[in-house]
Amino acid sequence: MTEKTIAFLKQRISELVFLKINCLFLLKGPHPALSLRGGGGSCCRGSSNPQRGSLLFYILLGVILFAALSYVVMNMVRSGGDYGASEQAKLQAHALVEYAQKAKITVQDMRLSGIAADDLVFLKSGDAGYTTAPHTNKVFHPNGGGLPITTFPDALAPGTLTPAASVYMTRTAIDDVGTAADDVIVSVRGVRADVCAAVNQNLVGSSTIPSTGANNHQALFITGASNLTTGVCAGCAGHGSLCVSQTGPTIYTFYSAIDPN
DSSP states (O other), rough: OHHHHHHHHHHHHHHHHHHHHHHHHHHHHTTTTTOOTTTGGGGGGTTTGGGGGGHHHHHHHHHHHHHHHHHHHHHHHHHHHHHHHHHHHHHHHHHHHHHHHHHHHHHHHHHHHOOOGGBBOOOOTSSSSSSOOHHHHHTTTTTTTOOHHHHHHHHOOOSSSOOOEEEEEEEEETTTSSSOOOOOEEEEBBBBBBHHHHHHHHHHSOOOOOOOEEEEEHHTTTTSSSSTTTOOOOTTTTSSEEEEEEETTEEEEEEEEEOOO
């Protein structure tokens, strides 16, 4: 049941209850605030005096219908029904893709200022060297690129990961994306499975989540020690942005090439 459907049902219930109450008032006599065009509209035709006592019944009926409808909606939301869960996953997927776009704009601005791709620094607050000047080349430093580290609490799976579920940036080559040289990659580690599927549905029109194999996301998206080749992930070839999984342990990571070579 969509929000438009719920709103429509509420509106129809309100109109029907008001119309019946209006007719009952007209049976008692003219009423300036409730009079219908033409004196006593068609809704009151065939009405008789005994209906006057039905006013309370129709008011109660309207209250009951509103309460029942509200209960159904609240129950759907609280129980994490299909509609609520899928919409939430889409919202979180949109937030991840939007962050990647923000990261891309940040890196592009830094490149346009004269900083070479190989000179970009991806240290985050808490990393050794983060507070050591100069800061101009640091993407995440306020005196550099100024890209914030967004936490995405509703997009990440519960539990603790090592390395932590967070935003990362590194250099990794992706087959069929740009040249064979490394691309600057931003990633979000530890994404929920449903959000990961929603990301891919949004980006490539399919909710399928390609696998990169066993326990290799750290090397692919954090240290950059491995490249994202077709041998590692056949479904990743040519995709500059995608959400992928690994096994042992199962982890979902969203990545985006924000400065492909």
